[in-house]
Amino acid sequence: MSQPAVSDGTNIKGRRRRARWKRLNFFVGLAIVLTVAGTAIVSFFWTPFDPTQIDATSPLLGVMEDGHILGTDQFGRDLFSQIMVGAQTALFVGILAVAIAVAVGIPIGAFAAAKRGLAEDAVMRTSDVIYAFPPVLLAILLVAALGAGTGSAMIAIGIAYVPIIARVTRGAALTVFQLDFVTAARSYGRGDVFIAVRHVLPNIASVLIVQVTVLFALAILAEAALSFLGIGTQPPTPSWGRSLRDAQTFLQVSPRLAIWPGLAIAFTVLGFNLLGDGIRDALDPRLEASRS
Amino acid sequence: MTTPLIEVEGLTVTAGLNVLVDDVAFTLESGSRTGIIGESGSGKTMTALAIMGLLPDGLTATGSVRLHGEELLGQDDKELVTQRGNSMSMIFQEPLAALNPVMRIGRQIAEPLLIHREISRAEAFLIAINLLESVGIDDPERRAKAFPHELSGGQRQRALIAMALANGPALVIADEPTTALDVTVQAQVLGVLRDQVVARDTALILITHDLPVVASVADSVIVLRDGAIVESGPTQEVFQTPSNLYTRQLVDAVPPLSRSVTVIPKHVEPQIDGEPIVEMTDIRRTYRLRKRNLTDPAPLIHALDGVTIDVLRGETLGIVGESGSGKTTLARIIMGLDTPTSGVVVVDGIPLDSKQNLRRVRDVAQMVFQDPMGSLDPRMLVEDVVAEPLRSLRVGGDHRKRVAELLDAVSLPSDAVHRYPHEFSGGQRQRIAIARALAPGPRLLIADEPVSALDMSVQTVTLDLLDELKQEFSLTMVFISHDLSVIHEISDRVVVLEKGRVVESGSAGSVFSQPKEQYTKDLLAAIPRLDGSFLDKGFVA
Numbered sequence: 001m002s003q004p005a006v007s008d009g010t011n012i013k014g015r016r017r018r019a020r021w022k023r024l025n026f027f028v029g030l031a032i033v034l035t036v037a038g039t040a041i042v043s044f045f046w047t048p049f050d051p052t053q054i055d056a057t058s059p060l061l062g063v064m065e066d067g068h069i070l071g072t073d074q075f076g077r078d079l080f081s082q083i084m085v086g087a088q089t090a091l092f093v094g095i096l097a098v099a100i101a102v103a104v105g106i107p108i109g110a111f112a113a114a115k116r117g118l119a120e121d122a123v124m125r126t127s128d129v130i131y132a133f134p135p136v137l138l139a140i141l142l143v144a145a146l147g148a149g150t151g152s153a154m155i156a157i158g159i160a161y162v163p164i165i166a167r168v169t170r171g172a173a174l175t176v177f178q179l180d181f182v183t184a185a186r187s188y189g190r191g192d193v194f195i196a197v198r199h200v201l202p203n204i205a206s207v208l209i210v211q212v213t214v215l216f217a218l219a220i221l222a223e224a225a226l227s228f229l230g231i232g233t234q235p236p237t238p239s240w241g242r243s244l245r246d247a248q249t250f251l252q253v254s255p256r257l258a259i260w261p262g263l264a265i266a267f268t269v270l271g272f273n274l275l276g277d278g279i280r281d282a283l284d285p286r287l288e289a290s291r292s
Numbered sequence: 293m294t295t296p297l298i299e300v301e302g303l304t305v306t307a308g309l310n311v312l313v314d315d316v317a318f319t320l321e322s323g324s325r326t327g328i329i330g331e332s333g334s335g336k337t338m339t340a341l342a343i344m345g346l347l348p349d350g351l352t353a354t355g356s357v358r359l360h361g362e363e364l365l366g367q368d369d370k371e372l373v374t375q376r377g378n379s380m381s382m383i384f385q386e387p388l389a390a391l392n393p394v395m396r397i398g399r400q401i402a403e404p405l406l407i408h409r410e411i412s413r414a415e416a417f418l419i420a421i422n423l424l425e426s427v428g429i430d431d432p433e434r435r436a437k438a439f440p441h442e443l444s445g446g447q448r449q450r451a452l453i454a455m456a457l458a459n460g461p462a463l464v465i466a467d468e469p470t471t472a473l474d475v476t477v478q479a480q481v482l483g484v485l486r487d488q489v490v491a492r493d494t495a496l497i498l499i500t501h502d503l504p505v506v507a508s509v510a511d512s513v514i515v516l517r518d519g520a521i522v523e524s525g526p527t528q529e530v531f532q533t534p535s536n537l538y539t540r541q542l543v544d545a546v547p548p549l550s551r552s553v554t555v556i557p558k559h560v561e562p563q564i565d566g567e568p569i570v571e572m573t574d575i576r577r578t579y580r581l582r583k584r585n586l587t588d589p590a591p592l593i594h595a596l597d598g599v600t601i602d603v604l605r606g607e608t609l610g611i612v613g614e615s616g617s618g619k620t621t622l623a624r625i626i627m628g629l630d631t632p633t634s635g636v637v638v639v640d641g642i643p644l645d646s647k648q649n650l651r652r653v654r655d656v657a658q659m660v661f662q663d664p665m666g667s668l669d670p671r672m673l674v675e676d677v678v679a680e681p682l683r684s685l686r687v688g689g690d691h692r693k694r695v696a697e698l699l700d701a702v703s704l705p706s707d708a709v710h711r712y713p714h715e716f717s718g719g720q721r722q723r724i725a726i727a728r729a730l731a732p733g734p735r736l737l738i739a740d741e742p743v744s745a746l747d748m749s750v751q752t753v754t755l756d757l758l759d760e761l762k763q764e765f766s767l768t769m770v771f772i773s774h775d776l777s778v779i780h781e782i783s784d785r786v787v788v789l790e791k792g793r794v795v796e797s798g799s800a801g802s803v804f805s806q807p808k809e810q811y812t813k814d815l816l817a818a819i820p821r822l823d824g825s826f827l828d829k830g831f832v833a
Contacts, residue, residue, distance in 0.1 A: 180667035188681035
């Protein structure tokens with residue numbers, strides 16, 4: 001039977017406009033993310049000034065003074081160069097934290113969905129316990145064990161996100177495991193691992209990709225927060241969160257020290273969120289149906 | 293001359309450049325019962341939705357639809373809502389999806405009353421109870437306070453009928469109202485639907501792909517193909533002497549058992565005296581439900597309750613039963629996908645009592661599933677889908693060549709290998725699934741409702757194909773279905789299951805022509821027939 005799609009009560013024109021708007025989401029998001037990534041790559045080879053070079057003769061310069069595009073901080077370090085290199089830290093933390101979350105979370109979620117019963121309960125309740133810990137507390141514990149640094153922050157963020165990925169994976173995989181093609185695969189002798197990797201994962205990939213982009217944005221925020229608290233990236237490595245912390249003291253004198261790194265964080269997080277939204281819409285089965 | 297109830301002229305529904313309904317015109321008098329038949333994609337649902345003004349976004353209707361002489365097309369939603377649920381209403385296919393799961397039945401039936409009439413809630417609720425009673429629901433006061441999930445499928449569909457009739461509409465449109473129901477329940481619901489529209493002098497449009505269903509309810513019929521009317525006229529005239537070739541094909545595709553009550557079709561008795569390939573002895577499968585509270589023991593469900601069945605080499609064994617009869621559990625147990633709580637299963641000499649042996653069964657038995665949408669991995673190319681069992685079971689030889697042979701055997705074009713399952717029609721997808729099941733060279737094919745999701749003409753072709761393949765690959769087949777006509781067409785022997793027990797078994801000819809048990813007789817009596825005889829026999833429970 002040809003069942004019609006559920007009507008959401010809007011006319012075609014409105015829907016087309018919305019579809020175009022959503023495509024815009026994707027491209028703006030992509031542009032922002034590429035800009036940030038490009039900046040990070042360029043900063044490996046070139047920055048206007050050495051971002052860690054202290055220059056006591058020119059502290060707290062304003063925008064465009066002495067060739068400093070965004071001015072300098074209290075130690076005379078070039079702010080623009082710091083923000084450029086800060087993009088490295090942000091992306092590095094984002095990529096590795098999400099990689100940890102994905103590498104641990106997806107197998108856990110898939111295992112829970114495949115096994116059901118007691119094994120599922122054990123795994124998912126354990127992940128709930130981890131989920132209940134505030135990431136900051138987790139980070140403090142890790143810092144106590146491993147010492148402060150970008151690495152500890154990254155691992156802490158990654159661990160904190162494992163339950164999120166595990167839950168999303170399990171939820172999506174549960175539906176797929178119920179489908180007949182999985183039963184068919186069992187009937188010709190495929191085991192759980194093969195089914196999970198070859199049949200289930202490709203079918204839940206779209207859900208996971210969206211989740212990953214959103215977590216990426218959250219990870220960048222979390223790193224900034226941890227660095228702001230002083231338990232993330234340590235000086236002299238530039239980090240947007242630490243730049244904010246350093247700017248705190250001079251907030252009255254020179255608020256732009258806080259504004260620029262703050263904008264960098266906001267801009268990047270916005271970019272990843274838009275990209276995630278855009279990917280979600282691109283993979284929306286309803287839109288897919290109208291395209292084909 | 294009085295104005296007819298509904299006049300449809302030049303109705304055309306388009307989605308962009310696609311024409312879904314093409315210049316459809318018909319007139320309905322009040323109190324008439326009309327069937328609109330056609331296969332999937334013929335535009336029958338779209339025609340109904342266009343009349344109701346419920347077309348989904350992106351579809352445009354042009355032409356004219358007049359109710360009591362008043363033009364409906366072009367009216368905006370605000371004007372149409374005064375008609376919908378009042379002078380016309382609709383009954384949908386899937387009763388569980390059409391009812392709000394968190395609203396009590398009585399309240400839902402009362403809703404159209406409250407919208408269109410100035411009455412109090414209490415009054416509306418009383419009317420709802422009366423309506424429930426009139427559609428044959430026992431203890432309507434208690435049922436009115438129940439939630440949809442607390443009712444059976446048949447009761448839910450009756451409740452939907454009650455809801456559609458609530459405001460005494462001039463027209464009710466029922467879209468495949470009984471497709472999701474068991475055959476005995478279908479008979480009852482069709483009876484209620486017919487009696488109620490007759491009693492209220494309400495016009496009915498019944499949309500279905502099932503010709504015998506139309507024959508038992510409607511007095512005239514419209515045949516749609518690719519959005520256009522190919523034939524229309526009084527039901528029996530159209531079905532007995534179809535003037536259009538397509539209509540004739542549809543009529544010819546109706547299985548013999550669904551044609552008439554009086555003429556019992558002959559069944560060729562095959563000579564099967566092979567050894568059993570499957571021996572099942574006293575199989576029980578019990579599921580434990582969740583505990584309701586701490587002290588009571590958890591309730592048990594007996595999916596299979598002492599089933600003993602042998603499947604003989606070379607035969608097609610039909611297993612027929614309604615939902616909850618345990619037929620799918622049986623299939624899963626033979627395949628080693630489920631293990632019985634007690635009892636012995638031996639498949640091709642392999643006792644299914646260890647993990648190792650369960651694995652060995654895969655070389656012997658393969659399975660075809662009901663839903664060809666769900667049984668093929670949407671992210672895999674057809675080539676990989678069919679080759680999967682070859683790889684998994686480590687079958688030697690040139691896989692690519694084998695896949696090509698298999699696709700040829702199920703009459704699919706050779707370029708199918710590089711396409712994805714969604715690019716094929718339902719019937720073609722089921723062929724892909726059959727090719728996959730045949731890939732590792734099984735001796736036993738288990739087909740669980742393999743044609744239930746297909747259009748009737750595609751059903752016939754698929755059944756013929758299965759029969760041919762059975763000879764070609766010298767298979768034994770276990771064919772499971774709720775549809776007696778289909779079982780009758782393909783089986784050599786039949787087992788009738790009810791609530792996990794074998795009610796009756798024997799050769800297909802004897803079970804269908806001389807059923808011994810009352811349950812089998814009831815099932816047979818409930819089949820809608822092409823000559824419309826079943827409801828005239830007064831089969832309304």
